[in-house]
Amino acid sequence: MRVLHVIPSISPVRGGPSQAVLAMVKALQAYGVEAEIATTNDNGLSLLNVPLNQRTEYEQVPVWFLPRFSPPLKEFIFSTAITQWLWQYLRNYDIVHNHYIFSYAPTCAGAIARHLRVPYIVRTIGQLSPWALNQSRLKKQVYTFLIEKHNLNCAAAIHCTSASEAEDVRRFGIQTPTITLPLGVNQPSYMPDAKHKLRYLYGIPIETPTVLFLSRLHYKKRPDLLIRSLNLLAVQNYKFHLILAGTGEPDYVKYLKNLTVSLGLASRTSFVGFVMGNDKQLLLQGSDIFVLPSFSENFGIAVAEAMVAGLPVIITPGVQIAPEIAKANAGLIIEGEEDILANAIAQLLTSPNLRQKLGENGQSFANSQYSWSAIAQNLSTVYKSILRIS
Structure with a gap:
């Protein structure tokens, strides 16, 4: 055949x-x-x-x-x-x-x-x-x-x-x-010291939780919504560091960078560009929360990769595997609004136990389904x- x-x-x-x-x-x-x-x-x-x-x-x-x-x-x-x-x-x-x-x-x-x-x-x-x-x-x-x-x-x-x-x-x-x-999703090689290596690489304090966006930098994926939501948390003195991994149209990437500057988040944000291989696994295994507030994703391969790596995910209903993730209690499914997304991120930032539980559930689900x-x-x-x- x-x-x-x-x-x-x-x-x-x-x-x-x-x-x-x-x-x-x-x-x-x-x-x-x-x-x-x-x-x-x-x-x-x-x-x-x-x-x-x-x-x-x-x-x-x-x-x-x-x-x-x-x-x-x-x-x-x-x-x-x-x-x-x-x-x-x-x-x-x-x-x-x-x-x-x-x-x-x-x-x-x-x-x-x-x-x-x-x-x-x-x-x-x-x-x-x-x-x-x-x-x-x-x-x-x-x-x-x-x-x-x-x-x-x-x-x-x-x-x-x-x-x-x-x-x-x-x-x-x-x-x-x-x-x-x-x-x-391909099974990753385990990186036991990923959290320390990630923070050393990007100059992030060891006690600061990292929020990862790993996808194309495109308005459909709404990284701008994520930035504005994190600004609401910055005003409330939450600790975090945002990593935006991906490429996009130069004008849109420039817009996102200017947005972080205007909101005072530039020092708490890293634009790392397109990543693959070990660099990608370092981000997935070294971060604390994965967020993709997309308008529309038929599957969302990056979401599945995050779950396989044991990373708790926050996604919108536009990611079409959201019902399966909700049923498996493998992540938080939220509407794409600034305050709602900010509250979901705050919930995970303040609860390591919930992060661990969702991460473990997601890893088990992804390994069995993907x-x-x-x-x-x-x-x-x-x-x-x-x-x-x-």
Whole structure:
């Protein structure tokens, strides 16, 4: 069984979806499924320095990189080269797994797959949530009418990562069968002295609790809300240090930095940029609280990573795995308002026992639910079922 995964970009600057598809294909290969990725060389405002038009190993995964048409139009990422490649090679695969909607590469792959009678799955990546549909609303309505609704209705299945995402698919009027499989998280290597190392690295007093935001610095994720909420606590003389880990559009990052200065929080905030590997694990294992007050997340891979590391999480209902986290008593689910978020953070800052309890619950829950090996096994079963009826 040969499976082709199509995604507009696997650049780290594109966030969780890029990380997820690489891990997914790697897990499928370990399970014995012959899986590959077709994508572009997009890297946000720049281009990835990768071989083009040939099968190459990237992050231990076989990938075909095709040149994008520059400059990119947000996540649409047009590429004539990937069109030509799909016409030439897609017939060599048994099934196609598309990631993203309202984007050129997966839309094109769906159309060509239909023409060649190759079954395909679509992972919507949260793009059908009410908040996401309200962004560039008119463009999405036109795109839906002309292309995307037909693309979704003709798919063999829609891959959702939470029950809430599956509900969004139904509300959008799509009758295609859905499969609900979460994403996975790799098990981290334990760093026994992470809290001391983190504080030494960023000059944080040893007794000061750290609040971690680890995601793209994007208005959808609302790091500005987190900063303003912490300002309410600073006025009340709470001790904390905020770490913002991630990259974003230069103007938005500048806005966040200016916000910390204007609120007098600059000395209590560290902007550490994009992190990965041991640097990322140091943040996850060395911090005290993880906060993601996002408007919309279909899964929230960073939330799962925080839980696996034993870090208590505070999230909003827009993170679509929030109901599962609440049921497992693995974090605090709060509305995205300054005073409510401030109160939740204060609750954890003043209660080490509650932090420990939520962290332990979250770690147990994530370890049981977000195993890549189990997800790969389930995906393989789904692929085989689709091929049997195709």
